[in-house]
Amino acid sequence: MLGKSFSFEDKRKILGYFFLLPFFIMLVVFMFYPIIESVVKSFTNWSGMTDSFEFIGFRNYIRIFTDMPEYWKAMSVNIKYAFIATTVQTSLGFLLAVTIINLTRRWQNFFKVSLYLPVIIPAAAIAVMWRYIYTPDYGLINQFLRAVGLGRFAVAWTANQSTALGAVIVSNTWRYAGFTMVLYYVSMLDISKETLESARVDGAGRWAQIRYFYFPLTRGATEINFVLSITGCLRAFDIFYLLTGGGPGTHTKVVSMWIMETAFQSFKFGRALAMSIVLFIIVVVTMIIFRAILAPKDDFQ
Amino acid sequence: MLKRKMLKRTKITFIKKIAFIIAQVMIVASLISACSGGGQPLVSIGAASESNGEPAETSENLPEAAAEDSGLDATPFNVENGAVVRFLHIYPEHADAIAKSIEIIERDYPLTVEVSVTPWNEVTKTIQTASASGEMYDTFFQWNSQVPGYDQSGLLLDLTPYFEADPTWEPNFLNEECLTQYANLDGKIMGIPLRGTGVFIIYNKTMFDENGWTIPGTEEELAELCEKIIADTDEKITPIMAPGKPNGFQMESARAKIFDHIVYMAGEIENPLRLTDRMIDWQGLYAKSGEIMKDWYQRDFFGKNPFGLEREEGQTVFFTGTASMLLCNNNELIALRDMNEETGNYELGSFMWPAPKDCDETLFTSAGFGDGWGAWAGSKYPNAAAAFLRGMSSSEVMTIWANQERCVVAASGIVYADSLQQSFADQFARSGKYRVVPDYNTGNLGTNRSQVFVDYMTDDTMTADEFERQINELTRKAIEDAEE
Structure with a gap:
């Protein structure tokens, strides 16, 4: 009976929507709802401990913009970190990819796996390893410096104002x-071998190939790398928390650490949410700007 | 043949659809159950929890029997039938003491204890998450600094009626101060202390004797001793190992010691604003303590890299014989003893941070009974939770913590076999007089102050006045936040 009232096309559509339903529910429950709830509660004095709260208008936001220099100091740490880390990481990744793509297949596979390995190691393990490397008295770096007679350069890498951020960037x-x-490697695979070969025949050296072929033809990868890295750095938490704890003092204290402390130590969950929303907006705006700047142009021939 | 094939395909498609629909139903059902579960609202102090359809017994329902002295150390609190007390602690290293304590409590009260443990630096988050989800622990670890915040959030069970009902409970504690300073808010007792923590200097007596160094009697003598140690050993021995990671840690403790004496000499030690941590204009006193610390730091009295060392690393340096003194707290005692046996086998001694020569009293203000327990206001078994805390503060349980775990406990009548421990306990007994006890939710003020201290110490361009200005500003904001 029911079957007769719907056409085959209708049934297909209904079935399609039905299949979409679980994903839609998940999206709403685990993404949209928390975001909306966060925005709503950022206008409250919610402590995070109980269900009770009062709406306090824009007070949390006003506080962030008028009486929280520490938030903006932390933001400056994030920004400094984002620009340095992204530049170093992208440049290094590009150079590694250029180097690897010109190796034999076997070596390519070896380096691809070896260099990708740290990506899958948990942040906690990485932090523990680097802490041992940076430890002032018996850390790897200082032991090495002492062994080669450069002991005077041995410092507390994560506890020294001038080296702490650098230590995080290196790790x-x-x-x-x-x-x-x-990402660069995959992008470079798309470059036609014939084009490169022609360039070589025409006398283009390695530097010329990098400058006129690899670099412009991997612009898409550069854009993705920049966007991913900068947004990741602006939201950074784990490596700072585990490696420096924000120290020395507040020199490597990033916004996420302030947010966590505000929520879990001061019991100001409403304010912490407002801080998160401000961070979210900054990340989105930065992403839009970078995409506009770095979007691949179609004029390359 | 073709027909059979088509029929088979139709069957497979049908089975696939059915399986998919079942999977969808399961996902939706689990989502619905996940969203509806854990939404149990918190109840305020004294209110009834009706989560199981039964009204909860509250402190107002305290039985008369509780007032009677049963002659046992553990006085019955008319514990609810079938009470299960969920207990959260932060002491995996004291698991044996916890197990024995629970054994005693379960023997004395008709309740069952379910134990959970969380790392010390995760406890606030654990409690917050548990509380927000309505699955809060009935009894849990808390630092005294957290009590105002927890109370403000309606988290804590008021234990006052239980103390009133059981007059034998309060005398169990070392003194009234240790109980009131731990969790007394407007005359209400919102938790009980377990053990004291205070900073001492432990010194390598073997090294001192070999070099003819003597224990300093004043702060100035301590500075002279540090200079002498550096000169005598050609900078090979760090005079005072004060691990400064994280957030200044023992370096900040050293500053606090210097600061307390400065405040005392300025006549501000009993200023009510100081005692409640509401001072927002130190008029140069804070800056002065910072200046002295920076001077000592720059003269390498604390070694080259104190801010790069964590507690364990500092201990290692001390026991490898490259530091003559170690700034540590009394709860590190067991670790220090074990380490001493394993490594150097030095003879150890201890002394308090000395006062300046113009100061007529050596203060011990930054020590106190900060570790302890609280109970949840929304507990289904408030009487059982209170009975559990009563059990935790019984002489029998406290003796385990004192003798087996080498803690200086907040209990009266404990005689310590260990002389070093006894000396700590003696100091604690008279430590409370000038102790700062905030009467508001300080949040992360302590951490923020310590971080500003490290900023000041490690930044050559930051002045002492700026250091104090930032400290004053942090305090002002914390007070504003609490009163918001």
């Missing part, structure tokens, strides 16, 4: 350079 680059390399 982060070690972690993600392989990922960047893979």
Whole structure:
């Protein structure tokens, strides 16, 4: 009876929507609802402990913009980190990819796997390993410096103002350079061998090939790398929390750490949500700007 | 043949559809159950929890029997039938003591304890998550600094009626101060202390004797001793190992020691604003303590990299014989003893941070009974939760923590076999007089202050005045936040 009232096309459509339903529910429950709830509660004084809260208008946002220099100081750490780490990581990834693509297949596979390996290691393990490397008294770097007679340069790498952020950037680059390399590598595979061969015949050296072929033809990969890296760095938490704890003092304290402390130590969940929303907006705006700047142009021939 | 094939394909498609629909139903059902579960609302203090359809017994329903002295150390609180007390602690290293304590409590009260453990630095998050989800622990670890915040959120069970009903409970504690300073809010007792934590200097007596160094009597003598140690050993020995990671840690403790004496000499030690941590204008006193610390730090009294070392690393440095003194807290005692046996076998001694020569009292203000327990206001078994805490503070349980775990416990009548431990306990007994006890939710003020301290110490361009200004500003904001 029911079958007769719907046409085959209708039934297909209904079935299609039915198949979409679980994913739609998941999207609503686990994505849209938390975002909407976060935005709503960012206008409250919710402590995160109980269900009770009061709406306090824009007070949390006003506080962030007028009386929270620490938030903006942390944001400046994020921005500094994002630009340095992204530049270093992208450059290194590009150079690695250029190097690897010109090796034999066997070596390519070896380096691809080796360099990608840190990407799949959990952040906690990476932080523990780098902490041992950076430890002032018996860390790998300082032991090495002392062994080669450069002991005067041995410092507390993660507890020194001038080296702490650099220490995080180095470990982060070690972690993600392989990922960047893979993106470039895949992009470079699309470059026609004939084109490169013609260039070579015409006398283009390695540098000329990089400058006029590899670099412009992997612009899409550069865009993806920049966007992923910058947004990741602006939201960074784990590596800072585990490696420096935001120290020394507040020199490597990033926005996410302030958000966590505001929520879980000060019991100001409403304010922490407002801080997260501001961060979210900054990340989105940055992403849009970078995409506009780096979007591949169609004029390359 | 073709027909059979088509029929088979239709059957397979049908089975696939059915399987898919079942899977969808399961996903939707699990989502619905996940969303509806854990939404149990919290109840305020004294209110009834009706989550299981039965009204909960509250502190107002306290039985008369509780007031009677049963002659046992553990006084019955008319524990609810079939009570299961969910208990959260942060002491995996004291698992044996926890197990024995629970054994005693379950023997004395008709309740069952379910134990959960969380890392110390995760406990606030664990509690917050548990509370927000309505699955809060009935009893849990809390630092005294968290009590105002927890109370403000309606999390804590008021234990006052239980103390009133059981007059034998309060005398169990070392003194009234240790109980009131731990969790007394407007005359209400919102938790009970377990053990004290205070910073001491442990020194390598073997090294001191060999080099003819003597224990300093004043702060100035301590500075002279540090200079002498550096000169005598050609900078090979760090005078005071004060691990400064994370957030300044023991370096900040050293500053606090210096600061307390400065405040005392300025006549501000009993200023009510100080005692409640509401001082927002230190008029140069905070800056002065910072200046002294920076001077000592720059003269390498704490070694080259104190801010790069965590507690365990500092201990290792001390026991490898490259530091003569170690700033540590009394709860590190067991670890230090074990380490001493394994490594150097040095003879150890201890002394308090000395006062400056112009100060007529050596203060021990930054020590206190900060570790302890609280109970959940929304518990289904409030009487059982209170009975559990009563059990945790019984002499029998406290003795285990004192003798087996080497803690300086907040209990009266404990005699410590260990002389070092006894000396700590003696200091604690008279430590409370000038202790700062915030009367508001300080949130992460302590961490923020310590971070500013490290900023000041490691930044050559930051002045002492700027350091104090930032500290004052942090306090002002914390007070504003609490009163918002």
